[in-house]
Every structure is written in C-alpha cells, then in structure tokens.
Amino acid sequence: MWKTIKSVLAAFFGVQRESRRQEDFTTGKASSFIVVGILMGVLFVVILIVIATLAAG
Amino acid sequence: MRMRHVWMTAGTLFAGLGGHLQASDWNMPVGVTDVSREVYSLHMTIFWICVIIGVVVFGAMFYSLFRYRHSQGAKAAKFHEHTTVEVIWTALPLLILVGMAVPATATLKKMYDASDADLDVMVTGQQWRWHYSYLGEDVDFTSNLATPREQISGESEKGENYLLEVDEPLVLPVGKKVRLLLTADDVIHSWWVPELAVKQDAVPGFVNENWVRINEPGIYRGQCAELCGKDHGFMPVVVEAVEQEQFDTWLAERKAAAAQEAQGVDREWTMDELMERGEQVYGSICASCHQADGSGLPPAFPALAGNQALLDEPERHLDTVVNGVSGTAMPAFRTTLNPVEIAAVITYERNAWGNETGEVTQPADIADMLSE
Incomplete structure (x- = not known):
C-alpha cells in the first residue's frame, strides 16, 4: 500500500527511478494504482481548495 | 581579466536598462x-x-x-x-x-476587493462610446471621441492626443475609493486605463466590478481593449482626476445642468434651436455610422439624406431612434439620449442635407411618449 502511494506521488511529480518502475510493473496490481491514483487526485484538489480558501480569507 | 570586463559591462548595461525601462514607452507605466x-x-x-x-x-x-x-574531441555522454x-x-x-x-x-x-467604496460609477460600453453614470447622484453622460474627423482622414495634422481625447472625460476625486461597475449594451468592450492598472471587460448582461483610488490629480488616457466592431479604435477612455473640492463643484454644476435640461423639456422649442442642438447630438452620436453628411455607409449603415422611408414615415423614424432596430447595428437611444436630444436629433435628420420636411418634433412630445 505504502509502495503504491509512493509510486503515485512519483507519477504526480513526474520522476521515477527505473528500478522502482520495473518493480511496480512486475509485482503491482493495476487496479490498486487506479484506485489510489483517483483518491490522491481528489485529495490534491481538496488541498488546493483549502489553500485557495485560506489565501482568500 | 577580460572575462571580468565583460561581466562589468553586462552589469552596467542591465542596471542602466532597469532605470531606462521605467521611464520609456516600451514598458508598462508605474x-x-x-x-x-x-x-x-x-x-x-x-x-x-x-x-x-x-x-x-x-x-x-x-x-x-x-x-x-x-x-x-568531445564525446557524448550516453x-x-x-x-x-x-x-x-x-x-x-x-x-x-x-x-x-x-x-x-x-x-x-x-x-x-471593491468593498467600502466612497463613490460608485457605472461604466457602460456602447458601440462606440462610453457612458458614465454616477450612482445615487443623478449625474450621467456619454463620453465621445473628440478627435476631429479631418485628423482621422489625414486632411489635417494629427494632434498630441490623437484618438485619445473625448468631449466629456470621466471626472473622479483623488484619494477616494471609486468602485467601477462595468457592463455593455451591445457587444463585449473592455475599459482600459494603463496608468490606473485597470483593464476590465464590459460584458452585456453582466456587471463586473473594479476599483481605483487615484493618488495624483491629472488626466489619464486609455482605450477600449476588446475588439468591438468598426469604431473599436475610436472610443477612448479619458479619466480626469481632481481634488475632492473641485470634484464637488463639478458634480454640482452637472446636477444643475441636468435640472435645467429637464426644465427645457416643457417649453416650446424653435426650429433653429432644435437644429443647432440636433447637429451637435448627430455629430457626437450618429455621424460615426451615418456619416456627418448623412450619406451613411450602405448596406450596413443606411443613408439618411434623401432616405424616402425616413421622409415618408416620421413615426417609424422616431421608433428607430428610440427603440433601435433589432438584428441590425442600430441601437436603442431611449436611455442614452434625453427627450430634448431625441427631439433635436430627429428634427435635424428630417431637415438637414436637403431633407426639407419642415417638421419640428417637440421635446415635450418625446417625454410623453417615453413615459407611456
């Protein structure tokens, strides 16, 4: 789980180590990446909304 | 040694450039x-x-x-x-x-943050002029291009403020927070004054907010910044910032003039008076499309001189000016012009350039019609 999150964060940032990529593609499950990806995408949007609200307030 | 010289030269260049940019026309104004x-x-x-x-x-x-x-002998890294x-x-x-x-x-x-304003001004974009209304003060007027046509056509030398001068500038007090409420009657315009750092779209059916607090008295010029048709480049913005005392005097004069104009509605006007006033109104409002000699620019802007429909149907002529013609570029002038101006411009159009109907339209009749 933690590994999946770290890989999704790396994908957000746009940089990933080649060895980790190989690992994700051999041992990881596509469905878990999709679910974690969507959840973290939503979380990212929520964080942006909170920052914007704080800045405007 | 040589390298240091290069850096010093570059440093001097940039420092000089920074100072120079502030004063030049190449950069945005402070x-x-x-x-x-x-x-x-x-x-x-x-x-x-x-x-x-x-x-x-x-x-x-x-x-x-x-x-x-x-x-x-360099080798690429792989x-x-x-x-x-x-x-x-x-x-x-x-x-x-x-x-x-x-x-x-x-x-x-x-x-x-346009809250807590000391003064509210409604700014309405129209093809092709700005209309200013001081909310709660009963003062409103239209601001038209004042550059003479001869300068535009190249028949006379261009003045210092060519295409950046108007007949009635927007007068604002310095040191006061003025809220601008921007909208438009026909198409999207944009009210832009670089010295005030305001460039705000004026959109039909919407009211956009902006505000200014001007620190120094002076005249600040700008233009419409949203392509809005034929005379987009001929509807400048001029803001005159004055001390509060001077502003109060100006506002009082404006109110008095409006009151006098309102009285003028009730009296009987002579043909000469209406023709004189009508020529004025026609020149600032109508001439940009229908041309100063009434020849128009067909097919978009019909000729008024010798226009048979206009001569034969006074009712329709009046309706066209007051209510506009939907689906064409002809706007409704019922809010832009007051009854005196409407009566004058109709009388003028029916009696100028060889249109000799001899018909006089009285301001009182227009006022009656508008109040119905």
Whole structure:
C-alpha cells in the first residue's frame, strides 16, 4: 500500500527511478494504482481548495 | 581579466536598462494608484526572474556548445536516467512558479476587493462610446471621441492626443475609493486605463466590478481593449482626476445642468434651436455610422439624406431612434439620449442635407411618449 502511494506521488511529480518502475510493473496490481491514483487526485484538489480558501480569507 | 570586463559591462548595461525601462514607452507605466505600483513592481520582479533564467539557461547552453565541441574531441555522454538531476529540474521551476504566485495572488486579492467604496460609477460600453453614470447622484453622460474627423482622414495634422481625447472625460476625486461597475449594451468592450492598472471587460448582461483610488490629480488616457466592431479604435477612455473640492463643484454644476435640461423639456422649442442642438447630438452620436453628411455607409449603415422611408414615415423614424432596430447595428437611444436630444436629433435628420420636411418634433412630445 505504502509502495503504491509512493509510486503515485512519483507519477504526480513526474520522476521515477527505473528500478522502482520495473518493480511496480512486475509485482503491482493495476487496479490498486487506479484506485489510489483517483483518491490522491481528489485529495490534491481538496488541498488546493483549502489553500485557495485560506489565501482568500 | 577580460572575462571580468565583460561581466562589468553586462552589469552596467542591465542596471542602466532597469532605470531606462521605467521611464520609456516600451514598458508598462508605474501608474498613479497603489495597486498600479504593485502591479508594476510585480511585472519588473518577474521580468528580472525571466532574464536571470534566460541568461543562466542560454549561458549554460552556449558554454557547453563551445567548450565541448566535436573538433576538440568531445564525446557524448550516453546515460539513460539520472534521478537527482530530474528531481532538481522539476522542483526548481515549481519553486520559482510558487514564489511568483504568492506575491501575485496577494496583489490580485487587493485588486478584487471593491468593498467600502466612497463613490460608485457605472461604466457602460456602447458601440462606440462610453457612458458614465454616477450612482445615487443623478449625474450621467456619454463620453465621445473628440478627435476631429479631418485628423482621422489625414486632411489635417494629427494632434498630441490623437484618438485619445473625448468631449466629456470621466471626472473622479483623488484619494477616494471609486468602485467601477462595468457592463455593455451591445457587444463585449473592455475599459482600459494603463496608468490606473485597470483593464476590465464590459460584458452585456453582466456587471463586473473594479476599483481605483487615484493618488495624483491629472488626466489619464486609455482605450477600449476588446475588439468591438468598426469604431473599436475610436472610443477612448479619458479619466480626469481632481481634488475632492473641485470634484464637488463639478458634480454640482452637472446636477444643475441636468435640472435645467429637464426644465427645457416643457417649453416650446424653435426650429433653429432644435437644429443647432440636433447637429451637435448627430455629430457626437450618429455621424460615426451615418456619416456627418448623412450619406451613411450602405448596406450596413443606411443613408439618411434623401432616405424616402425616413421622409415618408416620421413615426417609424422616431421608433428607430428610440427603440433601435433589432438584428441590425442600430441601437436603442431611449436611455442614452434625453427627450430634448431625441427631439433635436430627429428634427435635424428630417431637415438637414436637403431633407426639407419642415417638421419640428417637440421635446415635450418625446417625454410623453417615453413615459407611456
């Protein structure tokens, strides 16, 4: 789980180590990446909304 | 030694450029409001950040091209990934962008805070003029281009404020927070005065807010900044900032003039009076489309001189001016012009350029019609 999150964060940032990529593609499950990806995408949007609200307030 | 000389020259050049940019026509003006000063300093900060990035990036590139050239036996490196370098070149732009966004957002917040204004002015864009209304003061007027037609057609020399001069400027008091409520009657316009750092779209059916607090008395000029048709370049904005005392006097005079005009509605006007007034109104409102000699610009803008429909059907002529013609460029003038102006311009159009109907339209009749 933690590994999946770290890989999704790396994908957000746009940089990933080649060895980790190989690992994700051999041992990881596509469905878990999709679910974690969507959840973290939503979380990212929520964080942006909170920052914007704080800045405007 | 030679290298140091080059850097010193470059340093002097940039320092000189910075000072020079502030005063030149090439850069945006510092302006005369606190917000415009902030916008200017943001603009310069970001400009210099871009200059530094450009110098570093292109410097590194040209240095590498020269230092590691093929003729000196340089061999290309062939590695596939380098996580550390990739992290640096991703994180650095992110930090630079966030670093620029923080002060920019702080300024934007100030720009959008139009609350607690001392004075509200409604600004309405029309093809092709600005209409200003001082809310709660019963003062409103239209601001038309004042540059003579001969200068535009090249028959006489162009003046200092060519296409940036109007008959009635927007007069505002200095040191007061003035809220601008912007909208439009026909198409999208944009009210733009660089010295005030205001460029706000005026959109039909919407009311946009902006505000200014002008620090220095003076005349500030701008233009419509949204392509709005044939005379887009002929509807300048002129703001005259004056001391509060002078503003109060001006406003009182304006109110008195409006009151006098209202009285004028009730009395009987002579043909000569109406013709004189009508020519004035026609010149500032109608002539941009229908031309000063009434010849129009067919097919979009029909000729009025010798126009048989106009001569035969006075009712329809009146209706066209008051209510406009939907689906054409002819706007409704029932709110832009007062009854005296409508009566005068109708009388003028029915008796000028060889249109000799001899018909006189009285302001009182127009007032009756408008109040129905």
